[in-house]
Amino acid sequence: MKISKCLLFLSAITIVFSDPSSDCLLPIPGLNYDAWWGPEELRELQDTSIRPFQVNFTNETSPYNLPHPFATITDELAVIALNHITERILSQYTTSPQMTLDLLYRLKHRRQLIPSLEGVWFEYGINSDVVEEWLTYWENDYNFKYREKVLNSVPHYKTNVQGLDIHFVWAKPQVLDHIQVVPLLLLNGWPSSFVEFLEVIPRLVAPDAHREFAVEVISPSLPGFTLSEGTTRPGLSAVDMAVIFRNLMHRLGHHEYYVQGGDFGSMVANGLATLFPQEVLGYHTNLPYLLSLPARLPSLASLLIPDMGNSIYAGNNTKGRTSEDNIQQLAYLYYQSTKSDTLGMALNESPTGLLAYLLEKFHFGSVLDRRENAGARLDSIMPRDKVLDTITLYWMTRSITTSMRIYAEVFNRRTFAMNIDEIRTPVPTWVLEAKYEISGFSTGTLQNKYPNLIQHRTLEYGGHFLPIELPEMFSNDVLDAITAFRSWHIRNKRRNEL
16 A cells, blocks of 8 residues: 555656655655765764753853763773764864853954945945944843843753754643644744744743644754754755754654744745645745746846846735845855855854844845935844844854855755755645845745645735744734644545545
């Protein structure tokens, strides 16, 4: 019976529609479902336990209290032989003994910024006055110890998946036995972190007397992003990350789950919905991102012919952002896709450089970099400390380079050859697009990929970092989507029983 199901599933590929009832793995060119992304020497020594830990900016030996990877090995010779491997792994996360003091020293003794030109806002890059103000705050007013407590207000864990130590927040609701608990995989993008969801997670997990379900949130850091270990070899694309997070969910005991993602998180979520439609109960995104040529033609046109691109953009629901906005700023995408390590070396060495570069991206996400918005304050849209939380995490973990490598792994021939976005998925889908989102698609384009598109909502406000800008609205929309997904499954089950 299983063989016949697999044969039917493989034949269904000819009509590029994945079968949610099949337990077969969709054959994708170049995709290895069993890939090992960690050091080859550790393949036989993988520790698959789930380990709790806490963020610690001031620990004297390790910022994140990483357990020794060979703590469970009792053979003394084996421990000695693998000592050098241990040091190499821990070096990704261990800074100087007084890491906070080191950062503060660098901030205090920073070189004077070259002033921006008179009358200039972001036309030449981020404004030096903006950077100086944020640097001064980071040095004098950012309370490291208090922010550490805020970051630890949610429960953190780590486990090794396919060779990589993956960090994740795992928050469970406190409910009565008759309330069904449903798992939600919550995925961030770049240059974000789990901090983006700090105000979202409690809202999602909180029980509601008007709902017959409660949400259990699993929010991992993407491999190479802040608290999750980066790979040691090329090829870890968003599609490969989808396999990693599917395996993470299985380890946590979840074989059916909902998924939410924006930015690169949406690419990973899209991979999950495409590769494993039998597991994903519903897909919510605040930035659907499709790489197929038909889907990308409008944005390509906008770069080549701005006036033409703007008219096409209008049909794609990106109401607030123009092609000029992206022409001015999207050069970073090309550079990070080709020279991520070069850029990372500079940012990893200078907190001033790291803050300036990432702060520019936060301004871009809300079009505060426009000349017409000169003088606008980012902290009027998103909390200053939360922005600095993420920047501090990238600094403390030295992970800016490994995080930027995702651009090279996504925007390349291998990923394009997978044709993930030309495979339709039956997973019910809900799209929420902010006014100033960096990319958008028409409902018709989305339905080509997601034929069970339940909702395509566009806002008259909001930007790229919606969960941190509008956490209450975002949380309510996710909960509305889960409610709709559950109703959709009930209707389809009844229809199938007729």
